[in-house]
Structure formats: C-alpha cells, structure tokens
Amino acid sequence: MIRFEQVGKRYPDGTTAVDGLSFEVSEGELVTLVGPSGCGKTTTMMMVNRLIEPTSGRILVNGEDIASVDPVQLRRRIGYVIQQVGLFPHRTVLDNTATVPSLVGWKRAKARARAAELLDLVGLDPKTYGSRYPEQLSGGQRQRVGVARALAADPPVLLMDEPFGAVDPVVREQLQDEFLRMQATVRKTVLLVTHDIEEAVRLGDRIAVYGQGRIEQYDTPGAVLGKPATPYVASFVGADRGLKRLSVTAIEPEDLEQPPVARVDEQAQSAAERLRVEGARWAVVLDEQGELQGWVKADELTAGGTVGELAHRMNAWVPVGAPLKQAFGVMLQHDAGWVAVLDGARFLGVLTPAKLHEALRRSVDADVLGVPRGQVDFDSVADA
Numbered sequence: 001m002i003r004f005e006q007v008g009k010r011y012p013d014g015t016t017a018v019d020g021l022s023f024e025v026s027e028g029e030l031v032t033l034v035g036p037s038g039c040g041k042t043t044t045m046m047m048v049n050r051l052i053e054p055t056s057g058r059i060l061v062n063g064e065d066i067a068s069v070d071p072v073q074l075r076r077r078i079g080y081v082i083q084q085v086g087l088f089p090h091r092t093v094l095d096n097t098a099t100v101p102s103l104v105g106w107k108r109a110k111a112r113a114r115a116a117e118l119l120d121l122v123g124l125d126p127k128t129y130g131s132r133y134p135e136q137l138s139g140g141q142r143q144r145v146g147v148a149r150a151l152a153a154d155p156p157v158l159l160m161d162e163p164f165g166a167v168d169p170v171v172r173e174q175l176q177d178e179f180l181r182m183q184a185t186v187r188k189t190v191l192l193v194t195h196d197i198e199e200a201v202r203l204g205d206r207i208a209v210y211g212q213g214r215i216e217q218y219d220t221p222g223a224v225l226g227k228p229a230t231p232y233v234a235s236f237v238g239a240d241r242g243l244k245r246l247s248v249t250a251i252e253p254e255d256l257e258q259p260p261v262a263r264v265d266e267q268a269q270s271a272a273e274r275l276r277v278e279g280a281r282w283a284v285v286l287d288e289q290g291e292l293q294g295w296v297k298a299d300e301l302t303a304g305g306t307v308g309e310l311a312h313r314m315n316a317w318v319p320v321g322a323p324l325k326q327a328f329g330v331m332l333q334h335d336a337g338w339v340a341v342l343d344g345a346r347f348l349g350v351l352t353p354a355k356l357h358e359a360l361r362r363s364v365d366a367d368v369l370g371v372p373r374g375q376v377d378f379d380s381v382a383d384a
C-alpha cells in the first residue's frame, strides 16, 4: 500500500534527515515509527503526503508514484493526525470533524451526519460534545476529535504524528485502547510516529526502529523485542524487553498442559481413587460440556457425595489469546501455581510457569523464522 524505495531527504543546509529508506506497509497494516528525537520519523511521514519532498528515491501509494499526484488530491486520500491536533477554535466539534467531507463537496447534512457517526466511533457522544468548541474539551477529548476528523473522508491511509503524545499516561493508554478497537473495525493503513517504545510495541503490527536517519530494524513487535537486530536496537528497546514481550505474546492452545480432570457429577470417592492411581494431588472439575466448574484437592475427596459438591471456585483463569503478561498477573494475584485457559466457557488446559517461559522462548523463534509457534521445536530453542 505504501512503499518507500531508497528514499532520502537532505535539507538545503546540508542536514541529512533520512537516507536510503526502503520499506513497505501492507494494506490495513499499522506500522509504528519509533526512535529518538531528530532521527527522521516526522520527515518520513511528511513525505507521504508531500508536505516534504524527498531529495532521492520514490514513494508509491497504492502502486502510484506520489511525485506525479497532485498534492491536494493526494492529501484527501490520506488522513493526518498531529499532536497539537490543530482544531479550528471558532468551529464546533461537529463542524471541525466535518471539515474534510465539506471540502470535498459533500452536502452539509451528509457531512454532519458522518461527523456525528465518527465522534461516536472515537467515544464522544455527538449530542454532548458536537456543539462544544475545542477549548471546552480536555486534551484527551481534543485528540479524539483529531482522530475523528482524520477519518471523516474515509481515507485508506492514515498518518499519525505522536497522536497521543499530549495527554497524561492514563488517558494515553485509554486512547490507545480505543484506537486499537477502532482500527480493528476500520482497518486503515496507518503510519504512526512515536518516540515511546511501549506505545510502538502496543500499537504496531510492525515497528520501524530508527537510528540516525535510517531504519535499524523493521519487524514485528515480538521480533524487535525478542531478537533486536543490532546493539543499538537492543539498548533502545531496553533491558526489560523480556518483560515487554510478555505483553505482546498471546497464549495459544499448544502452550497448555493437560492437568488431571474430574467430572462434576462423578462420585468423590471413585475420583479420589483414580487420582491416587494417577499420582495427582489435585484436578480441575469439568462438566459434560467440558466447561470449567472449579478445582479439587485429591485429599479432600474422601468425603461422600459428588466431586461438584466439593469443588472450589476457580478464579485464576484467562481467555485463550490473552497476552502471557495477563496470565502471569493472574498467577501472582491468586498466588496460584497455574492458571486455567478458557475458550469462551470451554476449558482448554492450564498454563504453568514452566509453560509460560517455554511459550515466550518459542515465540521468539517463531517470529524470527516466520512460522506459527506450534511449529517451533522446543529442543531448538532450549539452548537459546
């Protein structure tokens, strides 16, 4: 969708902002550009909507060399969100949001209806906020209007320059979550600039890590954290990259262990006998449908009645697909040696600390080899 071919930008004073940039962003992909101040992120982005012209190489959007596209036409196809938002102070929130549709000639009623829809999408009730002026909003709300306005003409491409930079960390995280939810619906092709590696990892399908004027690594968050390409990238992502990786690695069914199981309607004594033979000290309790009903200790099964009557409630559980970090958090919260993993209500297995560690190490290799995690042989990563 967006393709950089050996793109460079040298300013008249001799500063080389970027050099030899070659990378591609696929349709519907969210790519974050991350790096220290002055490394060329904003320059890269502004060359895509021709606010800055490259001095070498070329940029293709949807297969077309943008040097030959009228800049005004080009910008209508590319939404642009900046940190200072740049809302018009004398226009209401609704009119601000409707700016681009109005510019491209939509009827006023249609443009305003679309604007209201988008305000809703970014979590602002148009009835409450539509008639306000920008100064009557909080910083976070202004950012949301900025995003709504950029989406108004339904551009296939979105450029975002530190879009969540001007708000406090809590609101920032909220905006990031909302943006991810929204992106899951609208699937725009997005280039997002940030100097914050946490944000880059959280939002990006892929990350371009910038050194001075060039990309040091272009890869998935998992690979950047798991296998930094250079010492520079390693130091930029930080010594706690293993921990950061926990938050981008999802639990998969093959990471799970199958623990001893007892049926909810089974007689406690026969379950106790079976667990004794298996050498199990506890079991998860499932019903006919394979749904989790709790857990029991083997030595509690000596009383009469059914397993279900003796089962404890199982609070330590996470949904499959949740990040490993969440499972780890739940383990610590409940002081549990394992957490149950569910698909809806269905029990899939348990994640133990050893399995969690294995999943993390396997996922590094899977990212690097570009294969699903299940295809990585654990022996091959055991010495990694």
Ligand SMILES: Nc1ncnc2c1ncn2[C@@H]1O[C@H](COP(=O)(O)OP(=O)(O)OP(=O)(O)O)[C@@H](O)[C@H]1O
Residues within 6 Å of the ligand: 011, 012, 013, 015, 016, 017, 018, 035, 036, 037, 038, 039, 040, 041, 042, 043, 044, 195
């Ligand atoms: N008009 C200009 N003339 C000369 N040099 C410029 C000009 N604009 C930017 N630069 C230089 O180009 C380099 C890259 O700037 P750019 O704004 O792309 O960096 P950035 O990574 O976005 O930084 P930040 O995170 O601080 O915004 C910097 O060294 C900057 O000083």
